[in-house]
Amino acid sequence: MNKLNTEKYYNDTFPKTIDILNSSPKYDSKTKEEKINLIKQLLDEKDAKIVAHYYTHEDLQEVAELTGGNVSDSLEMARFGANQASKTLIVAGVRFMGETAKILSPDKKILMPTLEAECSLDLNCPASELKKFSDKYPEREIVVYANTSAEVKAMADWVVTSSIAVKLIEYLKKENIKVIWAPDKHLGNYINEKTNADMKLWNASCIVHEEFKAKALMNLKEKNKDAAVLVHPESPAEVVELADVVGSTSQLIKACKDLPHKKMIVATDNRIFYKMQKAAPEKTLIEAPTGGKGATCISCAHCPWMAMNNLDNLIETLIEEKNEIHIKEEIRKKAFVSTNRMIEFAKTL
Ligand code: 13P
Numbered sequence: 591m592n593k594l595n596t597e598k599y600y601n602d603t604f605p606k607t608i609d610i611l612n613s614s615p616k617y618d619s620k621t622k623e624e625k626i627n628l629i630k631q632l633l634d635e636k637d638a639k640i641v642a643h644y645y646t647h648e649d650l651q652e653v654a655e656l657t658g659g660n661v662s663d664s665l666e667m668a669r670f671g672a673n674q675a676s677k678t679l680i681v682a683g684v685r686f687m688g689e690t691a692k693i694l695s696p697d698k699k700i701l702m703p704t705l706e707a708e709c710s711l712d713l714n715c716p717a718s719e720l721k722k723f724s725d726k727y728p729e730r731e732i733v734v735y736a737n738t739s740a741e742v743k744a745m746a747d748w749v750v751t752s753s754i755a756v757k758l759i760e761y762l763k764k765e766n767i768k769v770i771w772a773p774d775k776h777l778g779n780y781i782n783e784k785t786n787a788d789m790k791l792w793n794a795s796c797i798v799h800e801e802f803k804a805k806a807l808m809n810l811k812e813k814n815k816d817a818a819v820l821v822h823p824e825s826p827a828e829v830v831e832l833a834d835v836v837g838s839t840s841q842l843i844k845a846c847k848d849l850p851h852k853k854m855i856v857a858t859d860n861r862i863f864y865k866m867q868k869a870a871p872e873k874t875l876i877e878a879p880t881g882g883k884g885a886t887c888i889s890c891a892h893c894p895w896m897a898m899n900n901l902d903n904l905i906e907t908l909i910e911e912k913n914e915i916h917i918k919e920e921i922r923k924k925a926f927v928s929t930n931r932m933i934e935f936a937k938t939l
């Protein structure tokens with residue numbers, strides 16, 4: 591394995607995100623029920639469906655479900671969007687998710703409650719830098735995580751999400767294909783451990799999962815010996831090592847339901863608790879610690895960019911049909927090839 595040191599490109603963006611989070615919502619005078627009714631009416635008028643990630647506010651997950659939309663992990667969000675007949679998709683999540691929808695459905699209008707919702711993995715993997723890195727290894731195929739820009743996807747041979755990443759790398763290893771993996775180093779390391787494939791790793795991480803602390807998790811486990819530990823593979827290796835189940839958000843929800851344990855310690859964005867609790871109402875969910883000695887928790891188990899989506903900016907987006915995703919057709923066409931390969935590969939599993 592080879593690691594590259596990249597700079598922290600997102601540092602300038604973070605305070606801006608906090609400012610937006612604190613800005614006052616426009617539709618404050620309406621009750622939640624009134625807002626949901628207005629959204630239902632607007633979705634009908636505009637022939638639109640909502641596709642939301644599990645990490646968004648539970649109000650958004652609720653309204654997506656109530657209106658025939660979808661709440662899921664990154665792979666399922668992409669699949670649902672591509673299979674929808676509606677003219678417009680409202681993608682509640684972060685920008686790469688809106689871009690993925692546009693890549694797969696160029697004829698649909700793709701709107702987002704905010705275009706400011708970034709992802710530290712995407713921000714820390716600029717296409718120009720990845721190009722310099724990959725130029726050193728022309729014999730390798732480039733596999734990128736879905737958490738990347740359309741430009742990066744356009745350079746890649748494969749796009750993949752955490753739910754099928756191990757399977758794809760196993761497949762490539764069988765075919766004797768060496769890979770460049772970008773951008774998440776923790777997910778890359780996890781896959782590498784599992785497959786022992788020949789991988790050169792980019793060095794970026796998710797600011798949310800990076801903060802889970804192994805020592806504090808061990809102490810929590812000690813106090814809750816009957817609990818199962820569920821970990822997203824974007825977490826550091828020491829945290830992954832303590833897991834009973836490692837998986838994508840959908841896989842963790844399934845594990846919560848299927849495992850016999852009555853208690854779950856969960857190391858991923860805590861907004862997932864809404865769906866987990868629905869799937870397994872009888873279970874007790876405990877947030878994995880981001881604190882402990884020497885901890886500098888910025889996100890505290892919740893993605894600040896996912897948190898920028900709310901019912902107010904969703905209403906505003908629907909009324910004004912703003913925050914539309916546009917991708918240059920030349921880039922989109924190239925990104926379609928690597929992204930659609932993921933969709934086709936997933937069908938074989
Ligand atoms: P999945 O939902 O695909 O597990 O990915 C998590 C994520 O990174 C979303 O930000």
Ligand code: SF4
Nearest residue numbers: 709710796797798893
């Ligand atoms: Fe990106 Fe992490 Fe936020 Fe997901 S949770 S969007 S990986 S920063």
